[in-house]
Amino acid sequence: MSEELVSRKELAFQLYELLDTESLCDKERFSEHNKDTFDAVMDTAEKIAREKFAPHNRKADLNEPTFDGEKVHMIPEVKEAFDTYAESGLIAGRFDFDDGGMQLPETIMMACSSYFTASNPSSTAYSFLTVAAANVIKNFAEQSIKDKFMPRMLTGEFTGTMALTEPHAGSSLADITTNAKPADDGTYRIKGSKMFISAGDHELSDNIVHLVLAKIQGAPAGVKGISLFVVPKFRLDENGEPAQRNDVSLAGLIHKMGYRGTTSTVLSFGEKDDCHGYLVGEAHQGLKYMFLMMNEARIGVGFGAAMLGYSGYRYSLGYAKERTQGRVAPNNKPTDKPATIIQHGDVKRMLLAQKSYVEGAMSLCFYAARLVDELHTAQTPEAKQRTAELLDLLTPVVKAWPSEFGPKANDLAIQILGGSGYTREYPVEQCWRDNRLNPIHEGTNGIQALDLMTRKLWQANGAGLVQLQKVMGEDFAKAQHPVSKQLIAELQPYLLKLQKLIPVIGAELAGENQNALLANASCFLTIFGQVVMSWMWIRQAITSEEALNDNVVSQDDEAFYRGKLQAAKYFLDWELPLTDRDFKVLSSMSDSCSAMQENWF
Amino acid sequence: MSEELVSRKELAFQLYELLDTESLCDKERFSEHNKDTFDAVMDTAEKIAREKFAPHNRKADLNEPTFDGEKVHMIPEVKEAFDTYAESGLIAGRFDFDDGGMQLPETIMMACSSYFTASNPSSTAYSFLTVAAANVIKNFAEQSIKDKFMPRMLTGEFTGTMALTEPHAGSSLADITTNAKPADDGTYRIKGSKMFISAGDHELSDNIVHLVLAKIQGAPAGVKGISLFVVPKFRLDENGEPAQRNDVSLAGLIHKMGYRGTTSTVLSFGEKDDCHGYLVGEAHQGLKYMFLMMNEARIGVGFGAAMLGYSGYRYSLGYAKERTQGRVAPNNKPTDKPATIIQHGDVKRMLLAQKSYVEGAMSLCFYAARLVDELHTAQTPEAKQRTAELLDLLTPVVKAWPSEFGPKANDLAIQILGGSGYTREYPVEQCWRDNRLNPIHEGTNGIQALDLMTRKLWQANGAGLVQLQKVMGEDFAKAQHPVSKQLIAELQPYLLKLQKLIPVIGAELAGENQNALLANASCFLTIFGQVVMSWMWIRQAITSEEALNDNVVSQDDEAFYRGKLQAAKYFLDWELPLTDRDFKVLSSMSDSCSAMQENWF
Structure with a gap:
């Protein structure tokens, strides 16, 4: 319905107005870039996503x-899309010039990826996983492995996977039994x-590079005995060409409810x-x-x-502006014309809730990407340390919040x-079906909750918390206008x-009621x-209100900023107060859940 | 995983302990029944559901x-299931002896239907829709139509549909344009x-009886001009046999995300x-x-x-009792055996939340069915009136609450x-996919909210509200023990x-802020x-606590009742307090939503 896959205005707001991404060009790492090169790479991503990815999103689902016992077959559009993506150089986008990459900021790469995940997440997965695997190899493998x-991988000739999960060991990697003999x-x-390995087999590339967690014989029990291996589908000959088939085989494909275009193996x-x-690197x-990397x-x-x-928000918005149904006072006589449902x-x-979820989630993810860029360009070890601590603390939220509220938006x-939405x-x-994977993989949201409350x-x-308070305080100090202040x-x-609650949790974590607390x-x-x-x-409200007050804005811009203010109001008014329940449960140390016994169900 | 499709213990608790369904046998209408005949018909339903419906639930989905342009084809198991259901007499279960029915209470028929909807809702729909259509004909059609x-329909030779929705008119039936010429x-x-007509075409029966809303030429505008017609797929000859094809044709099938076994036409x-x-009946x-009937x-x-x-709750419960993953303190050394995830x-x-949603929803629906039975057996017009008023008030909740929380449970x-759940x-x-239809059809949950707040x-x-307060008060007066009292x-x-809020809403509904209120x-x-x-x-807690205190209960029963108490505690502790937000939004007459403008999105 909407013409753009992703609103460029929204991206520009997130990148340039909220995060001053342009200022990254002052850093040495990004000094060869400027706003024009950023915009150009986003244009490329948008074009490829529109022409090669979006058109077969439903076809790949169907x-x-x-x-067939020998090879994996898929619709040809997937390979065409993958090849186009690889040829564009986007796989290497964030990698160093020295590695043949474009040395682009994470923030800009995220903006690029927005076009692909919004239009066809399952065909996108093959290249995204390759980026992640190549990144592990770059950071931890010895030079000879890295060179091979x-x-x-950065050209897309080889693709990559992350092979962690086993049939009996998902969240609990301590229990993996895959072993490695010298x-x-x-x-x-x-x-x-290994199970649930995305992109674990296919014919898109000349080779597949599996990053496999395994235990070397005699290793310590638990997570301290886990080593990481590069395991290619084809071993390389002396010229580095894929040659002999390695002893890795596809035992079967898993049939998911969504993300169907990506092989799950x-x-x-x-x-x-x-x-x-x-x-890779050292044993254990x-x-x-x-x-x-995780x-x-x-x-x-x-x-x-x-x-x-x-993506769902924008579609439903377009639909709501066109579909007519019923009437709205004062024009609600049977003879009045039906109203558009918006x-x-x-x-x-329902539209405003979606807007608050998805634009809020985007904002959080871009913020995190910006922290990654700061990590890579920090001037002092202390600055790097502060950034790492904040990013560590926020990561469970960056994973879990959008993956809870994204499907809610869908x-x-x-x-x-209505009935059409169900078809x-x-x-x-x-x-929705594609999105439902996200609260599960890369650590379920239950695991994220434990990670946040008991570790991060x-x-x-x-x-991390100190740093969070500091940056929040700095942001709030910028508020000059009434809505933001309110x-x-x-x-x-x-x-x-929250400030009062945290030390209480700290004390209880060490105490006798630990299990009640963990259940909450x-x-x-x-x-x-x-x-x-x-x-x-x-943050979005402050910037928007500032723009409305200080600048001569166009009508379109005014509508955009007013929408941001209204979504912020909605969020604080409707969503934040729901946490009163959570404060109550936690501060009363409710044992409603933990006291439940298995045979009472 | 679980052996029973539906726990018979749960059904017995709902029917006999909470609602004293057995006492219905004292009423003239049900005087030929007793607990044994109730149990026997439930046994029949369970057996048919287990043998003929459950086995092809996934196959029908796939x-x-x-x-093919002429006929609808489906897997043969659907017809076999439908025929078995029809032969059992269950279609006629709630109808009068005089109509060839079993004259069973609605409460018992609901218990029977539990087995079918839990095991295969899409194959079940053909007979359930036939019951509903036959019921309309019984109540409103003149004798000659009824006889034909x-x-x-009660034998399943003919099936029925409800044909209300049109491509441009879903929630807004006032705007239908299907017309009828004398x-x-x-x-x-x-x-x-007509669109989204479930079971609108198939080869399961000799004839399909569509109940069609249409406007007779010259009828008043809006809902006051709508008449109801019986439109058979085949017209009947003088012997009442399906003969000539009527001019109703299948324009196409709709492809839904769930409920796939039921044709949507x-x-x-x-x-x-x-x-x-x-x-049917009078014009307009x-x-x-x-x-x-709705x-x-x-x-x-x-x-x-x-x-x-x-159904999803029980499956996930069985899974959680068997699947091991990770460890639980104090046995959380890597060398300790992994724990079952429960x-x-x-x-x-997550299990307790599901239990509170689904057993709570069952309880509400059985309560409503019991009111229907009281309606059919009321001794005085006043008693009937009181019951009707209460049922009317509760109906939007009975529709919307389970259809919101059922999918949440799924x-x-x-x-x-985890990953397996995604496959x-x-x-x-x-x-989940099957359930997602429920918040949409028979009046979206948004429509239910308006219906409740502005009409019911x-x-x-x-x-209705007075009656609700009365019956709640009577129930609460029965609480004798500490948990229930708490x-x-x-x-x-x-x-x-809530008591304070209602008159405020009444005043605002008539006032200038009506649109803000409607958005909330x-x-x-x-x-x-x-x-x-x-x-x-x-109600469930009172009965369970009573049983725990008064009776010599078996270990199994004790576990059952303790589970009920714990789920009740969970609900009041975790779910009810979330409404603090809703009280706040309503009592502040928040305009966060209503003030949003179309071009601000």
């Missing part, structure tokens, strides 16, 4: 990949089974005891390597959820379309309650998430 | 009906197009100007007839949503199963706030729904 694999040549022989490693793997450090992957999951939410209060509510989009003739139900909050003696005043009591962890993630999101909306 | 169609023989010629009436229709009274249909939608929720607090929370079931190899994602609340000078005390402040109608439905549901849980 025609999921099949496996990374350059070809061979005489310094390589390893890998044996085991069960992989068997070493069925013939001849699966060659190459250790695999989880650490993977988790350094944090960026989690930001990516959050952003994907935001953009799928955005005029009905409840439809307006659910509202379905509701706005596959309209795109919104697919948005206390890391480095709570330095919103800050509405948030204030929640900030105070989702409440803490909710509170923390809504406070962070309120901050994100206040 | 192989939706197709249309109803008996054969013919010389006293019948009518129907012309128009676009039907063309009178393309050749020869579609014969028979007026069609919507009134349809709505009398209220029962809405209870059915609520119950279907509850049972799909229940031991993790956050999984317990969403939690997906989350508990079509497990049943929970289908539960004030009907008969608020007599729960009532927790609800009390919400009841007081969902908040009122939420408050009213959570209060009603708290009452439902307190």
Whole structure:
């Protein structure tokens, strides 16, 4: 319905008005770039997404990949899209010039990725996973491994996967049983089974580079015994060309409810005891390597959820402006003309809720990407440290909040379309199905809640929290106008309650009621998430109100900024107060959940 | 995973312990029944559901009906299931002995239907829609029409549909354009197009009896000009046998995201100007007839949503008891054995939330069914009137609450199963897809909110509300034990706030801020729904606590009742307080939504 896949005005607001992304060009790393090069790469991404990705989004959903026992088959549009993406150089977008990359900021790469995840997340996954895997290799593999694999991954000749999960070990990586036996040549022989491996097999590239977590024989129990290996589908000959088939095989495809264009695989490693793997970095450090990357992957999951939410929002908005149904007072006689449904209060509510979820989620993810850029360009170790602590603290929220509220937005989009929303003739139900993966993968939202409440909050003696308070305070100090000030005043009591709550949680975590508290962890993630999101909306409100007051704005711009202010009001008015329940549950140390017994269900 | 499709213990609790369904046998209408005949018909329903419906639930989802331009094709299991259901006499279950029915209470028929909607809602729809259509004909059609169609519908030789919606007129039936022209023989010629007509075409029965809303030429504008017609797929010959094809044709099948086994159709009436229709009752009274039935249909939608929720709950419960992952303190060393996931607090929370949603929703729907039975057996016009007023008031909640919280339960079931929940190899994602229809059809939940806040609340000078307060008070007076008393005390402040809020709303509805209020109608439905549901849980708590205190209960029974108490505690502790937000939005007459302008989005 809407002409743009993603509103360029919205992206420009997020990037340039809120985050001053242009100022990154003052940093040495990005000094060869300017706003024009940023915009040009976004233009390229938009064009490719529109021409090669968006058109087959539904077709890929209806025609999921099949496996004939030898090869995986999929609709040809996927390869065409992948090839075009690879040829554009976007896979290497964030990598160093020295590595053949474009050395672009994370913030800009995220803006580029918005077009792809909004229009066709499943075809996009092949290249995004390759970027993530190449990034691990770049950061942790020794030079010879890096030279063999990374350059070809950045051109898309090779693709990559992350092979962590096993049939019996999902959230609990401590229990993986895939093992690695040292061979005489310094390589390893890998044996085991991995499950839910996205892009684990296909014919899109000349080789597939699996990053596999496995335990070297004799390693310590638990996560401290996990190592990381590069395991290619084809071993390389002396010229670095894919040659002999490695002993990795596709045991089967998994049939998901969404994201159907991306193969989800069960992989068997070493069925013939001849699966060659190459250790990445040091033995037993695999989880650490993977988790350094996982944090960026989690930001990516959050952003994907935001953009799928955005896609449904925009579609339902267009629909609501065109579809007529019923009448609105005072023109509600049977002989009056029917009204467009956007005029009905409840439809307006559902659109405004979506807007607050998806633009709020985008704002949070861009903020996180900006922190990644600061991490990569920090002038002092102290500045880098502060940024890392804040990013660490925010990461569970960046993953979980959009992946909870993105599908909620999609659910509202379905509701706005009514019976049509329920049909596959309209795109919104697919948005929901695709998005439903996000609260599950890369650490379920339940895991994120535990991570936040029991680890991230206390890391480095709570330095992340101190930093968060500092940056929030700096933002709030910028508020000059009444709406922003009012919103800050509405948030204030929640900030105070949160400040009081945190030490109570700290004490209880060490105490006897630990299990009651852990059962209520989702409440803490909710509170923390809504406070962070309120901050994100206040940031948007401050900038918008400033623009409305200071500048001569066009009519279009005025409408845009007024919409931002109204969405911020909505969020503080309707969404933040829901956390009163969570404060109550946590501060009363409710045992409603933890006291429940298995045989009482 | 679980052995029973629906726990018989749960059904017995709802029917016999909470609602004293057995006492209905003292009424003349049900005097030929007793608990044994009730149980016997439930046994029959369970057996048919298990043997003929449950096995092809997924197959029907994967192989939706197709249309070759002549006929609709579907997997043969659907017809076998339909025929078995029809042969059992269940279609006629609630009808009079005189009509060839079993004259069973609605409450018992609902218990029977639980097995079908929990195990295969889409194959079930064909017979359920036939019951609803036959019921309309029974109540409003003249004898000759009734004689022609109803008996054969009750045997399943003919099936029925409700043809209300048109491509341009969904929620707004005032705008239908299907028209009816009187013919010389006293019948009518129907012309128009209907959309989203479930079971609108298929080969399961010898004839399909469409109940069609249309406007007779010259009728008043709006809903006051709508009449109701019987339009068969085949006209009947003088012996009442289906003979000549009527001019109704299948324009196409709609492809839904769930409920795939049920055909959803676009039907063309009178393309050749020869579609014969028979007026039901009086002209221009069609919507009134349809709505009398619609209220029962809405209870059915609520119950279907509850049972799909229940189905996912039970599956995820079984999964959580078997699947191991991670460890729980104090046994959380890497060398300790992994724990079943039900031991993790956050999984317990997600199971308890589901239990509170689905058993609460079941309880509400059975309560409504019991009111229908009281309506049919009331000894005095006054008693009947009181019951009708209460049922009218509760109906929007009975439709909307389960259809909001049933899918929420399914969403939690997906989350508990993690990556597996996201795959079509497990049943929970289908539960969600099937259930997602329920907040949309038979009046969207937005429509229900408006219906409650602007109409039902004030009907008969608020007599429904008076009756609700009376029956709630009577229930609360029965509480003898501490947990129930505590729960009532927790609800009390919400009841007081609601009592204060209602007159404020009444005043505002007539005032200038009407549009702001209408945009916040969902908040009122939420408050009213959570209060009603708290009452439902307190009813269950009172009965359970009584049983725990008064009787010598078996270990199994004790666990059952303790589970009920805990779910009630959870609901009042975690779910009811969320309405604080809704009270705040409504009492402040927030205009966050209504002030939003179309061009600000």
